[in-house]
Amino acid sequence: MSEKNRDGKRDARQRLAAEREKQKSAERRRRALIVGGSVVGVLGLAAVIGVIAANAGKDKGSKNAGPVVAPSGAQGKDSLAIPVGKEDAKSTLTVWEDFRCPACQVFETRYRSTLHELTDAGKLRVEYHLVRLIDGNMGGTGSLHSANAAACAQDAGKFRDFHDVLYQNQPRETDDAFADNGKLIDLAGKVKGLDTPAFRACVNDGTHNTWVDRSQKAFASGGFGGTPTVLFGGKNIYQDQSMTPEKLKEMVESADRG
Incomplete structure (x- = not known):
């Protein structure tokens, strides 16, 4: 095999390795974005649930809130x-x-x-x-x-x-x-x-x-x-x-x- 062919194959392997590394980097970035988006989504959902729960608690508490109105004629x-x-x-x-x-x-x-x-x-x-x-x-x-x-x-x-x-x-x-x-x-x-x-x-x-x-x-x-x-x-x-x-x-x- 000539020196020229050996160099060509070596360059091809290097290009292939570089391309694979590029793909791996892209995949890592994609996964990071998915995980980050999921975390944001979960945090956002938790925030919404927290607001709903807080409001529900307020509704429950306020249902009997207000002045105490005793019935007519109540004593003691x-x-x-x-x-x-x-x-x-x-x-x-x-x-x-x-x-x-x-x-x-x-x-x-x-x-x-x-x-x-x-x-x-x-x-x-x-x-x-x-x-x-x-x-x-x-x-x-x-x-x-x-x-x-x-x-x-x-x-x-x-x-x-x-x-x-x-x-x-x-x-x-x-x-x-x-x-x-x-x-x-x-x-x-x-x-x-x-x-x-x-x-x-x-x-x-x-x-x-x-x-x-x-x-x-x-x-x-x-x-x-x-x-x-x-x-x-x-x-x-x-x-x-x-x-x-x-x-x-x-x-x-x-x-x-x-």
Whole structure:
């Protein structure tokens, strides 16, 4: 092989090697651009998600933000108690309850007729505190919405009747049916004169939501064990296994006699 041919082949190999290196460099630049673009895309997506999450958190927080609007006639500290019965009754029963709470329904069903009898006779005053404990335990907003609706019924002077209707139509604890304002308005139809434009607006606007939240905070800070908490003379009679509607009636009537 001549020197000239050897030089030609060597030059060809060098040119081929140079071309391969050029292609490798181009490929490395292309990959760098792809990775860089992916990182930018991921960061951009993360930023968008962060904004959405932040805004969602603000919406969630602001939903119950604003002034605390207590229902008409609410009394006690921070106006958190809805009273049923005469103010000068000699006995007072304090009830902390949640409309989604099955145990609350059991208590109300068992004691309802006795409480009605004693409050109507002017011998007992019941102070209801509405909380949203089950919302926190099970998720959802049924406790909040039903408590707000009950407060709206208080504005209309129909609290006790609507209170009873809610327990008579309580869904399963895991069913957040009371989160639906339409459902609550339909149930209001069972109480004569309650389903009015004012009541509907109060329910749909969540007028008393912040008041319910404040009541929940008071319940939590009170160190109560759960719902219902039923206080008579400072003792939680719901925890008293010997307590019955008949025994409570006897205690109230005894106090009334002095």
